[in-house]
Amino acid sequence: MDAGFGYVAFAAPASPSVAELPSASWTLPRVTALGERIAAALAPLHDQGIAYGMLTPELISEGPEPEALFGFGVAELANRFGAPGEASQLVAPSWRAPELRSSLRAPTPASDLFALGTLLRSRLPAMIPPEIEAHLARASAADPRSRPLDVTTFAAHFTRLAEHVNAQGNAQALEVPLASVPALAALPSTLVAPLSLSAEVAPELAPAQLEPVLPLAPPAAPPLLFPRPIPNYPPPFAMSAPEATRSPLLAVMLVLSGLVLMLGGVVTAVVYAARHVPAAPSKTVAAHPAVPASPALPPSPLSMPEPPADPEIMPSPRAKRHAPMVAPGVGPSAFPEDARAALPVLGNEPIWGTRNAALTWVFFGDLDCPHSRRAWRALEGAKATFGDDLRIVFRHRPLREHPNALDAARVLAGVARVHGAVAFFDVLQRAMQGEESLTAERLTTTLEESGYGASKLSELSAAGEAQVRADLALAGQFGLKSTPFSFLNGQAIDGERTALEVEQLLREEQRTATWLAAAGVPSASLYTTRTNNNLIGLGNSGESRSCVPIGKSPTRGPADALVTLVEFSDFECQYCKRVEPTLEALLARYPKTLRLVWKDYPLPQHKGAQLLANFAADAYRRGSTGGFWAVHDGIFAHAEALDDSALGALAGKAGLDGALLLISAHAGVHDAAIRADMKLGQRLNVSGTPTFFANGRRIEGALPAQQFDALIQEELRTARRIVAHGTAARDVYALVCD
Numbered sequence: 220m221d222a223g224f225g226y227v228a229f230a231a232p233a234s235p236s237v238a239e240l241p242s243a244s245w246t247l248p249r250v251t252a253l254g255e256r257i258a259a260a261l262a263p264l265h266d267q268g269i270a271y272g273m274l275t276p277e278l279i280s281e282g283p284e285p286e287a288l289f290g291f292g293v294a295e296l297a298n299r300f301g302a303p304g305e306a307s308q309l310v311a312p313s314w315r316a317p318e319l320r321s322s323l324r325a326p327t328p329a330s331d332l333f334a335l336g337t338l339l340r341s342r343l344p345a346m347i348p349p350e351i352e353a354h355l356a357r358a359s360a361a362d363p364r365s366r367p368l369d370v371t372t373f374a375a376h377f378t379r380l381a382e383h384v385n386a387q388g389n390a391q392a393l394e395v396p397l398a399s400v401p402a403l404a405a406l407p408s409t410l411v412a413p414l415s416l417s418a419e420v421a422p423e424l425a426p427a428q429l430e431p432v433l434p435l436a437p438p439a440a441p442p443l444l445f446p447r448p449i450p451n452y453p454p455p456f457a458m459s460a461p462e463a464t465r466s467p468l469l470a471v472m473l474v475l476s477g478l479v480l481m482l483g484g485v486v487t488a489v490v491y492a493a494r495h496v497p498a499a500p501s502k503t504v505a506a507h508p509a510v511p512a513s514p515a516l517p518p519s520p521l522s523m524p525e526p527p528a529d530p531e532i533m534p535s536p537r538a539k540r541h542a543p544m545v546a547p548g549v550g551p552s553a554f555p556e557d558a559r560a561a562l563p564v565l566g567n568e569p570i571w572g573t574r575n576a577a578l579t580w581v582f583f584g585d586l587d588c589p590h591s592r593r594a595w596r597a598l599e600g601a602k603a604t605f606g607d608d609l610r611i612v613f614r615h616r617p618l619r620e621h622p623n624a625l626d627a628a629r630v631l632a633g634v635a636r637v638h639g640a641v642a643f644f645d646v647l648q649r650a651m652q653g654e655e656s657l658t659a660e661r662l663t664t665t666l667e668e669s670g671y672g673a674s675k676l677s678e679l680s681a682a683g684e685a686q687v688r689a690d691l692a693l694a695g696q697f698g699l700k701s702t703p704f705s706f707l708n709g710q711a712i713d714g715e716r717t718a719l720e721v722e723q724l725l726r727e728e729q730r731t732a733t734w735l736a737a738a739g740v741p742s743a744s745l746y747t748t749r750t751n752n753n754l755i756g757l758g759n760s761g762e763s764r765s766c767v768p769i770g771k772s773p774t775r776g777p778a779d780a781l782v783t784l785v786e787f788s789d790f791e792c793q794y795c796k797r798v799e800p801t802l803e804a805l806l807a808r809y810p811k812t813l814r815l816v817w818k819d820y821p822l823p824q825h826k827g828a829q830l831l832a833n834f835a836a837d838a839y840r841r842g843s844t845g846g847f848w849a850v851h852d853g854i855f856a857h858a859e860a861l862d863d864s865a866l867g868a869l870a871g872k873a874g875l876d877g878a879l880l881l882i883s884a885h886a887g888v889h890d891a892a893i894r895a896d897m898k899l900g901q902r903l904n905v906s907g908t909p910t911f912f913a914n915g916r917r918i919e920g921a922l923p924a925q926q927f928d929a930l931i932q933e934e935l936r937t938a939r940r941i942v943a944h945g946t947a948a949r950d951v952y953a954l955v956c957d
Contacts, residue, residue, distance in 0.1 A: 235280075235281075236276060236277050236278065236279060236280055237253070237276040237277075237279040237280070237281065237338070237342075238275075238276035238277045238279075240281070242342070245342040245343065247343070247381050247384065247385060248381065248385070249342075250339055250342045250343055250381075251377060251378050251381040253279075253281060253339070253342070254335065254339050254374045254377050254378070255374050255378060256281070256287045257274070257279065257287055257288065257335055257338075257370075257374075258335070258370045258371055258373065258374035258375075259287070259371075259374075260287040260288045261288070261328075261331055261335070261370045262369070262370055262371045264328075265328040265331070265369060265370055268328070268768070268770075268895050268898060268899055269328075269770075270325070270326040270327050270328050270330060270331050271288060271326070271331050272310070272325075272326030272330070272331070273288075273310060274288070274310070274314060274331055274334035274335060274338065275310055275311065275314050275334075276338060276341075279338075310326075310334070313337065314334045314337055314338070315330070315334070316329065316330035316333035316334065316363070317333075317361045318330065318363055324891065325891035327363070328369075328370070329363035329366055330363070331370065332358050332366050332367060332370055332373060333358065333359050333360075333363075333366065335358065335370065335373070336355045336356075336357075336358025336359040336366075336373075337358075337359050339355055339358075339377070340355045340359065348380075348384045350380050350383070350384070351377070351380050351381065351384060354373075354376060354377055354380055355377075358373055368719060369719070372718065372719060375600070552566055552570040552572075552573065552574055552610075552640070553565065553566035553570065553574050554574050554742075554743040554744075554746070555743075556743050556744050556746075556747050557574070557579075557746050557747060559747060560709070560746055560747040560750040560751060561709060561750050561751050561754040561755050562581060562697075562706050562709055562750050562754060564579065564581070564612055564746065567686075568612050568613065568614060568635075568686070568690075569612070569613045569632075569635040569640045569643040569644065569647075570610060570611070570612050570613075570640055571602065571610070571611040571612075571613075571640065571644050572602075572607065572609055572610030572611055573607060573610065574610070574742075575607070575742050576607060576608055576609055576610035577608050577729060577732040577733055577736060577745065578605065578608055578609045578610065578707065578708060578725055578728055578729055578732060579609075579610045579611075579612065579707075579708055579746050579750075580598065580609065580610070580611050580612070580705055580706070580707050580725075581612045581614060581705060581706040582594075582595065582598060582611060582612065582613050582614065582703065582705050583614045583615075583616040583690070583694055583699055583702060583703065583704045583705065584613065584614075584615070584616060584702050584703045585615075585616055585617050585618045585621055585624045585628075585702040585703075586615075586617070586624055586627040586628055586631065586647075586650055586651070586657050587617070587618075587621035587623050587624040587627060587656055587657055588618060588621060588624070588702045588703070589654055590702065590703055590714070590715040591651075591702045591703040591715075592651045592652075592653075592654070593715055594703040594705075594714075594715040594716060595647075595651045595703070596651060596652075597715075597716060597717060597718040597721050598611065598705075598721060599648065600718050600721075601718065601721045601722055601725055604722065605725060605729075608729065609725065613643070613644075613647065614690040614693065614694070615628035615631075615632060615686070615687050615690040615691070616690065616691065616694045616699055616702050616704070617687070617691075618701070618702060621656075623656050623657050623658055624657070625687070626657075626659070626662075626680065627650070627657035627662060628683070628687045628690075629679070629680040629681075629683040629684055629687050630662055630676055630679045630680050630683060631643060631646060631647060631650065631679075631683065632682075632683025632684075632686040632687050632690075633674075633678070633679030633680055633681065633682035633683030633684075634646050634666075634671065634674070634679055634683070635683070635686070636682045636683055636686065637674065637678075637679060637682050638671060638674070642669070642671060645669050646665060646666060646669045646671065649665045649668060649669060650662075650665050659676060662676060663676065701713075701714075703715060706750070706753075706754070707724055707725070707728055707753075708728050708732060708746065708749035708750055708753055709749055709750030709751065709752070709753035709754035710724075710728065710753040710754075711753075711754070712724065726766075727763070727765075728749075730764045730765075730766065730915065730954075730955055730956075731749070731763060731764060732745060732749055733954055734764060734915075734937075734941075734954055734955070735748065735749070737941040737944060737946055737954050738937050738940045738941050738944070739940050739941075739943075739944050763916070763917075764914065764915030764916055764955050765903050765912060765915050765917065765955075766915065766955055766956040767785045767816075767818075767899070767903065767912045767915065767955075767956075768899070768956055769783070769785070769816050769952075772816050772817055772818055772896070773816070773817045773839050773844055773847040773848065773851075774814055774815065774816050774817075774844065775806060775814065775815040775844075775848060776806060776810070776813050776814030776815055777811060777814060778814070778949060779947075779948040779949035780809075780811070780812050780813055780814035780948075781812045781813075781934070781935055781938035781939065781942070781948055781951055782809070782812060782813050782814070782913060782914055782931055782934045782935055782938060783814045783816060783913075783914055783952045784802075784805075784813060784814065784815050784816065784911055784912070784913050784931075785816040785818060785911065785912045786802070786815060786816065786817055786818060786909055786910075786911050787818045787819075787820040787896070787900045787905050787908060787909065787910045787911075788817065788818070788819070788820060788908050788909045789819075789820055789821050789822050789825055789828050789908040789909075790821070790825075790827075790828055790831035790832060790835065790854050790855070791821075791822075791825035791826075791827055791828040791831065792822065792825065792828075792908045792909065794908065794909060794920065794921040795855075795908050795909045795921070796855050797921045798909055798921035798922075799852075799855050801921070801922075801923075801924045801927055802815060804924060805924075805927060805928065805931060808928070809931060809935075812935060812938075813931065817847075817851070818896045818899065818900065819832040819836070819892075819893045819896040819897065820896060820897055820900050820905060820908050820910070821893065821897075822907075822908060827860070827861070829887075829890070829893065830884050830885070831854055831861070831866075831884075832889070832893050833883065833884040833885075833887060833888065833889045833890065833893070834850065834854075834866055834870075834880055834881070834883075834884040835847055835850050835851055835854065836888075836889035836892060836893065837879070837880045837883040837884060837888060837889060838850040838870065838873060838875055838880055840883075840889075841875055841876070841879065841880070842873060842874065842875050845873075846873050846874070846875055849869075849872065849873035849874075850869055850870065850873055850875075850880075853869040853872065853873070854869065857869075863881055866880070866881060866884075867880075867881060903917075907919070907920075909921060913930055913931065913934055914934050914937075914938070914951070914952065914955055915955040915956075916930070916934070918930065938951050941954070
């Protein structure tokens with residue numbers, strides 16, 4: 220391939236690709252499902268900083284095979300064997316992010332997101348609701364920093380918007396919206412309701428007054444090859460610009476003039492009749508059969524309420540069934556040991572999840588607090604992501620400034636006591652939507668919608684009184700004066716957090732809890748162990764660990780080593796040079812149980828560090844692991860600054876062609892890979908070199924050999940306990956990242 224020749228073979232979709240499907244077959248739900256499918260395939264790659272790089276319709280499948288994306292690895296091959304950015308040339312310009320068009324740069328997760336937004340927009344008609352247009356435009360923004368943070372959240376918000384639009388579309392009838400007729404809008408609704416113009420009364424007006432709505436399903440009839448008149452129902456897609464401009468303006472004006480004259484006559488007759496109705500109508504008149512009033516008029520499409528303002532929203536909980544739950548006091552919702560934790564879980568609270576979950580989130584909330592509602596919706600999304608690994612315990616903390624909060628808390632606590640936890644979380648999910656206060660009327664409506672309308676508010680309130688008092692007493696012990704306030708395995712979380720922040724908190728705690736469980740902490744005492752340590756500093760701390768993916772970085776030591784030491788380093792850093800003898804001694808002492816991983820982190824003040832990183836990276840590409848470490852050792856062993864001739868000599872000693880390595884280094888062939896290492900380090904809050912992570916535990920600086928050795932010994936003891944409890948040695952490090 221260095222000579223410019225090479226072939227790549229990969230499987231193609233068995234079913235038709237997205238590019239082969241007719242454009243008329245795409246509906247909004249279908250496009251939404253496609254976005255979720257692609258996002259699910261991209262998310263594991265993006266979490267590791269890997270770009271797919273080949274997001275084109277020809278390589279995307281709707282199914283039925285489980286794989287959504289085909290040709291993965293082609294972009295990586297192009298980057299590996301060609302100049303950086305050659306992979307972007309494999310993609311048509313229309314699917315290529317602007318930053319990849321202006322210069323030769325390797326694909327990134329942000330460029331994948333651009334391609335996804337562009338793809339979804341191309342499957343939709345020319346005219347779509349403005350909120351969906353704006354969301355897709357954000358994904359395909361010219362500036363990568365203006366795009367959504369991650370593909371999962373982008374797809375979830377797109378799904379939420381589509382559900383919102385379809386809900387509005389289903390609510391629209393073939394009636395003229397009241398707001399669209401000024402003369403009718405000024406009248407009382409009781410006078411105007413019987414005058415709603417349906418398609419049967421004025422068929423020529425129905426399509427003209429209604430905004431086209433994206434369909435819930437494809438039209439039953441196949442599309443015609445030639446244009447035809449617009450039917451008397453909302454078209455499945457908005458008309459394209461050429462079709463819209465073919466209607467003569469004069470004809471439209473004549474139709475509208477006739478409409479105004481007709482409505483004026485009808486309104487005059489109604490007003491006259493209304494003014495001559497007796498002031499006190501008799502029962503005979505009231506019982507006289509009248510024209511049935513039409514249902515409440517839907518809002519005008521032009522005044523459609525905006526969806527939630529949060530830029531990033533997790534999947535709507537209404538679209539998902541709750542995970543299996545256990546009613547309070549019955550079955551394995553809590554271990555007896557949980558009641559002895561610093562923050563007890565007794566088992567009689569509303570609990571969503573099982574006692575075997577590694578993560579327990581205790582949520583203190585006010586049902587009328589807007590911050591509590593948003594925080595709860597984010598937590599519901601996290602539950603959908605983490606499933607059985609997350610247990611949620613709800614506790615009431617009504618605030619005095621919300622006059623309806625205390626009564627609402629008693630009623631919902633009564634729902635949990637009378638109907639069980641499943642009923643409680645079903646009602647809670649509905650109550651936490653919107654910003655409307657939970658008055659008695661709204662509580663009644665919410666219970667009816669949930670199927671518990673037969674229960675009286677007074678009876679539920681009496682049943683839940685004791686639980687609310689207990690929750691308030693517990694909140695008082697911890698001095699909780701605001702909501703929301705949560706505890707994640709005892710870790711205090713004050714205030715509202717976004718969905719992304721909630722997921723990050725859960726991931727970090729999950730790593731520690733999983734490590735402790737693998738090391739032998741029983742499931743029955745895991746919550747108590749973590750809570751006592753996080754809350755009051757007692758017991759096994761379970762060191763905080765960070766996931767540092769190894770990826771394709773150079774390594775020294777066996778792949779099944781019990782301890783993996785990841786180093787972020789700089790070839791011109793004197794402290795990095797000083798710690799090298801210590802690392803060599805550790806590798807010699809633990810040849811079968813220690814693995815060293817190199818990550819580039821050239822600091823900006825070191826002018827030659829980037830060039831040296833490129834030189835060593837090219838040695839790794841051409842000479843594999845042995846070539847890299849030979850050049851690595853030679854650079855750190857050299858006392859003076861290295862010029863091109865010295866670098867060429869180092870490469871020669873390693874059995875490599877120094878001229879080729881220097882050409883690649885000066886061309887910055889590996890700049891993209893080096894930036895990826897630095898971006899990973901920044902996410903891990905690496906601020907200087909050297910920085911190490913021993914099985915995920917952070918170590919900063921060139922520590923003495925004794926401190927490194929003590930830490931390695933401690934990690935070896937823990938890892939051996941993990942292996943003794945059934946984890947294979949090669950899978951020990953996976954506990955940190957998986």
